[in-house]
Amino acid sequence: MSQLSEYAVELRNVVKTFKTPEGTMLNAVDHVDMNIKNGEFFSMLGSSGCGKTTSLRMIAGFEWPSEGEVFIEGKAQGHTPPFQRPVNTVFQSYALFQHMTVYQNIAFGLEMEKAPAEEIKTRVGRVLDMVQLNGMERRSPRQLSGGQQQRVALARALVKLPNVLLLDEPLGALDLKLRKEMQLELKAIQQKVGITFVYVTHDQEEALTMSDRIAVMSKGKVMQMGTPVEIYERPSSRFVADFIGESNFLEGTVQAINGDQASVLVPILMSEVTGLNLGNLKLGEKAVVCIRPEKIRISEQPAFKTNSFKGAVKTTTYIGSDTHVYVDVSGLTIKVWEQNKISSLDPKAYYSTAQNVYINLFPENTLILADR
Amino acid sequence: MLKRLRENKSAQGTLLVTPTLIWMIGLLIIPLILTAVISFGTRNADGGVIYGFSLHNYARLIGFTNDCPDGQASCFDSLYANILWRSLTLAFNTTILVILLAYPLAYYVARAQPKRRNTLLMLVLVPLWTNFVIRVYAWMMLLREQGVINSVLGWIASRFGIPFSPLQMLYTPGAVLVGMVYEFLPFMILPIFTSLEKIENALYEAAADLGANPFRTFLRVTLPLSMPGVVAGTILVFIPVMGTFIVSDILGGRQVILVGNLIQRQFLDARDPTFGSAASLILMIMTLIVTYFYTRKFGFGEEIIAV
Numbered sequence: 001m002s003q004l005s006e007y008a009v010e011l012r013n014v015v016k017t018f019k020t021p022e023g024t025m026l027n028a029v030d031h032v033d034m035n036i037k038n039g040e041f042f043s044m045l046g047s048s049g050c051g052k053t054t055s056l057r058m059i060a061g062f063e064w065p066s067e068g069e070v071f072i073e074g075k076a077q078g079h080t081p082p083f084q085r086p087v088n089t090v091f092q093s094y095a096l097f098q099h100m101t102v103y104q105n106i107a108f109g110l111e112m113e114k115a116p117a118e119e120i121k122t123r124v125g126r127v128l129d130m131v132q133l134n135g136m137e138r139r140s141p142r143q144l145s146g147g148q149q150q151r152v153a154l155a156r157a158l159v160k161l162p163n164v165l166l167l168d169e170p171l172g173a174l175d176l177k178l179r180k181e182m183q184l185e186l187k188a189i190q191q192k193v194g195i196t197f198v199y200v201t202h203d204q205e206e207a208l209t210m211s212d213r214i215a216v217m218s219k220g221k222v223m224q225m226g227t228p229v230e231i232y233e234r235p236s237s238r239f240v241a242d243f244i245g246e247s248n249f250l251e252g253t254v255q256a257i258n259g260d261q262a263s264v265l266v267p268i269l270m271s272e273v274t275g276l277n278l279g280n281l282k283l284g285e286k287a288v289v290c291i292r293p294e295k296i297r298i299s300e301q302p303a304f305k306t307n308s309f310k311g312a313v314k315t316t317t318y319i320g321s322d323t324h325v326y327v328d329v330s331g332l333t334i335k336v337w338e339q340n341k342i343s344s345l346d347p348k349a350y351y352s353t354a355q356n357v358y359i360n361l362f363p364e365n366t367l368i369l370a371d372r
Numbered sequence: 373m374l375k376r377l378r379e380n381k382s383a384q385g386t387l388l389v390t391p392t393l394i395w396m397i398g399l400l401i402i403p404l405i406l407t408a409v410i411s412f413g414t415r416n417a418d419g420g421v422i423y424g425f426s427l428h429n430y431a432r433l434i435g436f437t438n439d440c441p442d443g444q445a446s447c448f449d450s451l452y453a454n455i456l457w458r459s460l461t462l463a464f465n466t467t468i469l470v471i472l473l474a475y476p477l478a479y480y481v482a483r484a485q486p487k488r489r490n491t492l493l494m495l496v497l498v499p500l501w502t503n504f505v506i507r508v509y510a511w512m513m514l515l516r517e518q519g520v521i522n523s524v525l526g527w528i529a530s531r532f533g534i535p536f537s538p539l540q541m542l543y544t545p546g547a548v549l550v551g552m553v554y555e556f557l558p559f560m561i562l563p564i565f566t567s568l569e570k571i572e573n574a575l576y577e578a579a580a581d582l583g584a585n586p587f588r589t590f591l592r593v594t595l596p597l598s599m600p601g602v603v604a605g606t607i608l609v610f611i612p613v614m615g616t617f618i619v620s621d622i623l624g625g626r627q628v629i630l631v632g633n634l635i636q637r638q639f640l641d642a643r644d645p646t647f648g649s650a651a652s653l654i655l656m657i658m659t660l661i662v663t664y665f666y667t668r669k670f671g672f673g674e675e676i677i678a679v
Contacts, residue, residue: 062577082580089581095574099596108592112583160582 005074008164008196009036009059009087014068016054016220028054030220031068036164036198036213041190043199043207046217047243052200055217056166059198061085073163083112087164088157092172094149096141102152103137109160127159130189147178158189164196171206183209204244208232216240234278238369241290248296248334250289251371254281262368264289268330274307275366288371293335295365298325298351303360313355325351327359334359411649419643429650452634452651459631460658462545463613466552470609471602473553474560478601479594481561482568489569496561504555508622511551515541515623543625551619556612560605567601568594603670607663614659631655 016029029051036042044052057063058070061082070077072086088109097105103124110120128134131151141149150170157165170186171179187210190197201207207214208228215225216239223243224236235241238249250273252266262277264287273289281287302308311329318340325336336359342349351357377383411429413421433452440447481492499507514520522538529536541547571594579589617632624630631651638648 060577060581062580081585082577083583083585087581089578091574091578093572093574095572095578097575097578097593108579108584109582112588156578156582 005071006037007035007071008038008040008073009042009198010034010071010074011055011058012069012071014055014058014065014070016051016058016063017066027220029058029065032217032220032222034215034222034225036196039194039196041187041197041199041210041212043201043211043214044217045201045204045207045214045244047202049219050217051220052202052217053168056089056168056198056200059164060087060089060166086162087166088160088162089166089168090153090157090170092169094141094153096149096152096156098141100141101137102133102139102141102144105141105152106156106159109156113160123159124155127155130158130192131155146173147182150174150182154186154189158193158195161193162195164198165190167197167199169201170199171201179206186210208244216243218243235290235367235369236278238288238290238371241367241369246293246335246337247290248293250291250332252287252289254283254285254287254368257281257283261363262287264368268332269309270330271309272306273361273366273368274363275361275368276364278367278369280370281368282370286371288369289361290367290369291361291365293324294322294337294339295362296334296336297360297362298327298336298338298357299360300357302358307361307363307366308358309361310356310358313351313353313357315353316351318350323350327357329359407649407652410646411653413646415644415646419645421646429647430654432647433650433654455629455631455634456654456658458545458628459614459655460662462549462552462630463610465549466556466613467606467610469549469553470557470560471605474557474564474605475598475602478561478564478568482565482571493562493565496558496565499554500558505618505622507555508551508619511547511554511623512542515547515550517542542623543627545624545628547623548620548628548630551623552613552616555616555619556609559608559612560602563604563608564598564601567598567604571597599670603667603672606666606670607672610666611659611663615655 011032011034014029014032015027017025018028020026028049032051032055034055044055046052054063058065059072061077061080061084064079077085097108100108106124106127107120110123115123124137128137131154133148133151133155136144136148136152141152144152150173153170167186171182174182183206186197190210199207199210208231211228213225213227214231216223216231218239224231224240226234231240231244235244235247241247242249250264250266250269252264252273254262255265255272256263257277260277261274262281263272263274265272266289275289275291297303299308302310309329311327311334314326314328314333316326317324321340323338323340325338327334327336338351340350377387409423410421412425412427413423414426414428416422433456435448435450435453436446437449438446439449477496481489481496484492512519516522517538517540519542521541526536526538575593575597576589579593580586584592615632617630617636620628620630620633621636624633631654635648635651635655638644638651642648
């Protein structure tokens, strides 16, 4: 591998336009910039139609950008066909060749490289070890379970030792338990072989579990790109805060900006809320206060002079590790996740309906986002 | 009675099969036995059958004849063996040509947009709306001496001042081949289309992704996955071509005689049902042998027939 570029894959200002059945033009991918570093586990996360699969297909070469350029290992790809790109794909449907055995499926890519027979044998054997499919060589894909087929699809792409492995919702068809196992296994394999993984998924937990970095996409655009911690703890927009995990939102106008802190007047609370200034705020403009349910503290007495609000418990849900408490504050329902840190059978240890409480928003855990 | 039938699965099965079974016994099995019996008989003076066991007709088909020019008791005449061989090679050539023509077309139709695909499929079937014999006669109009093709060629030649004498195309083996290919093309296109249509697009992408150029993708993925269609089409084309006599009758005249024509003439013109029956059985046996070896190698294309 020649290391001219620190990026395994780069999308520069990429647009992909499709004609809709109604005849209008639609930007499935809309001016996307993405830098995927060498050896990174990179996920594109978004709901269906957000452009993540189209972006992946443009890296693979199945689609060509309408505008902009895809670079692989620093080389502009232009209209290079898929069979000349140093990337391989694990397909959502697996796309295994039913007329070939497991061995023949995995050997296919190496035969296309005209690798010597001996080398093919060793490399197929090694990758079969890696995905734990020894002894399955002579089976037809039809005779395998969904999980095993998934492994064949992975092995078939991995055996080529591509610079970049593209995975299009590879675990989508598996049941929950198997999916969780495969998530860990995929991550382990990725760290072992050191290949750059570009992973497309609509499952935020999957993306958070496996990725080094995530691009959250919506309507063809990248909404935010960052590590799982950055995405979750410092969402750049209300959309991302809402899409990843759970959030409480309070709408208001910016009242004061004080370095990395800001205050928002929230009409419904008839009060100011102070939190972290995440940038792009302007005095007098609309902003949204965003706070994760697990970061709110409930108490019987207000903990602060500001940022503490009186409310009444609406409902509670005991879910084992946590209790989900829904507090009515001036007509707003605020979600609070209370961790059950003590083991108790006494109902008084948990909040009960109609109980008067205060919710306390720690300014350092409260995010103020521009709402435009 | 009805209640008992509802509970008895095997009786249900019998009931479902019976009508077809009666039909097949009456119109296939019994006639076949009759044909076999007649083929071992001998012909009397006015075209009737004297039943018995004689291999005379079979010997004649292979080439032994009593009708010798120099007064010998028996001699060798390859007339009928030639007819059998001609039928076999023609069926073989037709099948190959039909595959070569049908495959690209079926591929094109299978890869077309769904809306367009239905239109194209209907166009493939349009010729079948016209009577088989009429379509063969149409070829006669095209191929004969004053036919469309010769007229057009003559007109072109006259424009360039080249001397032109009409080509003899009708009543040649070529004319029969062209007619056969034309008649049976749809029966190859449809099964190949069906098998190609079932190939997921992701498989082509996977092959390309793994480094196969379009040509190798075709050889390693498309072709093997569409073989069931080719096999089913071959069976649908080869067997009828072996037996048909209309195409060769109209486009081949007396020049291109196939087993089908031979059989027809024995029954209608020569009034020798015993020899005609023997020829029928030989045709059937030849077809069975070829089909047997073919299907043993490639299967029946079950996946297509099952669709």
